[in-house]
Amino acid sequence: MCSEAWAGVIGALVGGLITLAGTFFTHHLQGRKQSRIDAARKKLLKSTLQGAGGTGWMRIGTLAQIVGADMDATRALLIEIGARGSMKTDKETWSLISRNPLPTSSED
Secondary structure, rough: HHHHHHHHHHHHHHHHHHHHHHHHHHHHHHHHHHHHHHHHHHHHHHHHOOOOOOOOOOOOHHHHHOOOOHHHHHHHHHOOOOOOOOOOOOEEEEOOOOOOOOOOOOOO
């Protein structure tokens, strides 16, 4: 009777560990997929902003549409690639800091 109880406890522990390992593995694979997507989006954003004509500024809606992400995700990716938003216009526009460094005064 005692050995059957221990077998049940051990079986429950092993089953729990296997479930946790499967959940972790699934989460890990999904994270890798999202990382690849984000890397491709960052590369596309950077090349788009480097090739932007004129002043180098582009609207957030256009950038989000180009990379297929919502505006919040696009903003996060823009920050990661070294872009900044404009302080001058009511329309949300972004440019690479390398093309449009932060001004020393309050003007763009």
